[in-house]
Every structure is written in C-alpha cells, then in structure tokens.
Amino acid sequence: MDVVIENLPLYLEGFGVTLLLLLVGGLGALVIGTVVAAMRISPIATLRGIATVYTEVVRNTPLTLVVLFAVVIVPLLGPRIPFILSGFIALAVYTSPFVAEALRSGINGVAIGQAEAARSLGFGFAQTVTLIVFPQAFRMTIPPLINVFIALTKNTSVVGGVGFVAELFGVGRTLANANGNAVIAILIGVAIFYLIVTVPLGFLATQLERKWVVQR
C-alpha cells in the first residue's frame, strides 16, 4: 500500500495522460465516425461502398496491430512524430467504426412510421430529419456511444503497452518492475484508476437506457 501512496503523483500523471488519450482519441473517433456514418447512409453508391469496407476492415483488425503500425511502420516511412500523437491517431482510427455503427444503429432504430407520418403531414426532407428523426435517433445513440467510450478507456492501455507512452498502464508496469515486492498493490492501484472512469460511465449508460427504452 505504501508504494501506491508514495507514488501517487506518478499515478496521477499517468491518469492525466490516459484521460488525454481518451479525450483526444474519442474526439477524433467521433469526427471520423460521423463522416463514415454519413457516408454509409448517403445516396451515393461509391461512398456507401467505401464506408462499408472501411468499417469491416478496421473493426476486424486488432488494436495492437493498429498501434504497431502507427508506432513502428510510420517512422520507417520518414515522419518522426511523437509517440503520444501516434497513440491519438491509432485510437481515433480504431474506435471510429464503432462510433459509426452506434450512430447508424440509432438512426436505423427510429421506426419507419415516424418518417412516413412526417412526410404525410407534408414535411420536407430537412424538416423530417431535423424535427422528427434526429431527436429520436439522438437518444438511441447516447448509450451505445457511452459503451464505445468505456471500451476506448480500456483500450488506451494498449498505447501505453506498445507505444512507450507513460499513461496508467505504462506507469503501472514501470512501478511493478521497480518494486517487485509490491506488485499486487501497485497493479490494483492502477485498476482502481481505470474503474473510476469505467464504472460511473457504465452506470450512466444503464440509467439512460432504462429511462429512454420506455419512450421507444
């Protein structure tokens, strides 16, 4: 226990880096994911095809492989980018298809009768989408998106494991190597920091899902 308390500043520093990876990677994933989701429902066939192939390929690639590409292969091609930046890009790319799927399933989840009713009342495309479909799709996408971010929180550990970034997992590994006699306490300390993020988010998702499922 003493080791954990002594090294609390290190832990907090690692926790900060983890949160940074979560925020920047998550924002990047939201941007790419929204574009991919928009491409997937667009009337242009080529864009739909590109988005479908992208989703399938990235979803079935292990995160370790993506991070290794960003950390090992990209420097071979020339650009020397800092490891944390590679981490941001790898996490954003890896998470984007999951975001796209969450958004798409939200839009698909709105009953088709809602749009039909809006159209039969004389609403145009813009009105139907902004007034009828989106407000309902929005609440259906929030719980899945929270789940995507929970997974992303856990996935930041891979960046620390491969990418020489001192986030929570990296800090834990360094401390565990330095203090062989207190490995259990050190790693449980790391786990608690992850749980601080993931458990409340999971609780929030459950509450929102319960609240909104009735209104569907």
Add this chain to the structure above:
Amino acid sequence: MSGAGVLFDAPGPRARRLSAILSWISGVVLLGLVAWGIMILNAPRESGGITLPGMFDPSRWEILADPEFWSFVIFTGVWNTLRAAIVAAVLAIALGVVLALLRSSPIGWIRIPTAIVIEFFRGMPVLLMMLFILLVAGTGQYWAVVAALAIYNGALIGEALRAGLASLPRGQREAALSVGMRPLQSKMLVEFPQAFRQMLPIIVAQLVVLLKDTSLGYIVGYQELLRVTLNNLGSFYGNRYLFTLWCVAFVLYLIMNLSLSWFARWLAKRGDRRFRPGKATPALDASQAILVTDATAEARGGETPR
C-alpha cells in the same frame, strides 16, 4: 429507418444523374488517394547516405517465397494465436455460465458479491489483467494470456446470460414451478437453455473480440502471430522486411476475424425470431446488448433484473 427512401421524394432523372456523377467523382478521388498512398510507400528513401528501396520493391517481398517463412508463421504464429483463443473461449463460456447462475441466485450473499466481482473485471483493461497474472501468479505467458481473456470475457458472457435470464417472460418460470419443478430445476432445465439460445449470437460476437484480444499477448511477450512476425522474423530477416511482415500479420488477422464475424452474423440472422420480438437488427456489441436486454425486460415489467 432502413428504407431511407421515405425521407425524400423518389429521385427524378436529374437527381439520378447528379448522384451518378458524384459517385464517379468520389470513386476517382478514392483512386487518387490510394495512388498517393502507394506512391508514398513506394518512394525510395535516403537514410544515412544509403538509398533504401521503396516498400513495394521486390527485394522487400522476396521472403514470401520462402517455404520456411510460411511454416513458421502458420505453425507457430497462427497456431499459438488460435490455441490461446480456443482454450480461452471454452473457459470463458464455462465461467460465464457459472457466473450467470450465481449472479441470478435468489440468495443475496451469493448474488451481490458475484455482481461486484463481475463489475470489477468488466471495468478494467484485459492487458492489465494479463500483466497482473504474469507477474503475480507467475504462470508463464501462455496462461497469463489465456486466463486473463477467460476471466474478462467470462464476466461479460456471464452478464449477458444473466440479462437473458432476466428478460425471459415470467410465465416460463411460473409454468415450470406449477408442474412441480424445484426452483433450481426450473432454472437449469427451462430458463437457462432459452437464455443461452437467445444470447448465442452475442456470445459468438464476443468471441471475435476475444480472438482480436489475443494480440495483446504481444505486449506481455507471448509468442502469438504479431510477436512471431514483427519481432522474431523481423530480427531474423532484418528490419527492411518490417512492412512486409506487418502486411502478412494484417491479412492473416483479417481472414481469421472476418470468418468468425460472418459466422456470428449468420447465427444472429438465422436465430429464432420469437426470441426477439420487434428487434430487427440485434446489437452485436455485448455491453450494448446487455443494456438493451435489461432495460427492455424492466420496461416490460417482467422479473426485475438482478
């Protein structure tokens, strides 16, 4: 909203022409991007006075013709990945069944600690668990990978099965009890088989995640596909083949994961409709499926999910 055609009027000839033109333009832009990427990869590079050939230079790909290369990749790399994944999958399903039964027990002393344990294991990274088992239990890399994957996915599968049990119509249990079964008999013979069948597509989808996560073994030093290609063969043949080796690992992972994903999707489509009233597209993400199943069960006023 599967039929997007409801949102706007049927396109006339002009709109169709416009969308065809845009389709061609985006196709050309895509081809341009791909060509640009290939050019970047293929450009020769100066490194300390030496000119290195581009990534698609034949001299970087000649190892693919070496039969020993393939036998090492397949019989050591792929085999170790699959070996860990299969053993972990079997253990995870077994653990999931046990956890689901404990978690839905009527006895609070069993139910609540199980719930806490499940939440604990679901909330932390698999990688951390691998490191923990490796350093604390000292089991060696193989069992660290297998045990961590089994515990993490077991907790998730257990939670999914528990949600499946809770979402069954109350009448199933009442009928079983009224024909004279004991509560345990009802759970094992009537409720559990239905819950398992309902959740099977989600369990298989979770197994795809498990297969992908074996690659985390790379970080704890288990000799799976990534470590075999990028590290072992990378240092045997030399750094100039790293890109080639990465591509080999990428393609092999895609083949394995895509076949399992398609199996999961086929299973979900084939699944019995009566278990999913009104749900056209089942969520294939396990955490999301658990949420939806729980919330639906509660809204329907069935047995309160425990």
